[in-house]
Amino acid sequence: MTEGLKEVVETTGGLREAMARFPTGVAIATVRDERGRPHGLTVSSFCSVSLDPPLVLLCVARSAQCFPVFARASEFAVSVLREHHAELAVRFATAGAEKFGPGGLGRTARGGVVVDDALAVVECLVEQRHDAGDHVIVVGRVVGTHLTESGAPAVYFNRRFAALGPAS
DSSP states (O other), X not given: OXXXXXXXXXXXXXXXXXXXXSOEEOEEEEEEOTTSOEEEEEESOEEEEEETTEEEEEEEXXXXXXXXXXXXXXXXEEEEOBGGGHHHHHHHHSTTOOTTOSXXXXXXXXXXXXXXXXXXXXXXXXXXXXXXXXXXXXXXXXXXXXEOOOOOBOEEETTEEEOOOOOO
């Protein structure tokens, strides 16, 4: 073992601790149910898969309250959060919270519920779903993107929101 590294034997706890040390962006993913009601959650597992065709993926925990809607929805939207969206991210990560209360959210022309001043919004049609342990990987074909002025992204590191600094 490399000097200075602490070995964690228990796999689940070790993986949780290791992944907490991987900085990640923060986004809110939303879907609408059959009645048009919005559902959503905070995600950090969101990434580009392919440019041709344009595909992205997100991972949704089976334990999430909105999982059944994500499991059957045909489209979804993802809002890439700014640094000042930490409170909104916590709201969407909290079970039982009134996620779609007043303020901070709007709709796209396609009807997707998104964060008003997100750094970017990606609207997708569900292309595939893949079982992956206690999560499902949802692959979406990008059908629309919306960009705002540049700004500082929300970053999550070691179980806290963090700010990006200049590279040394």
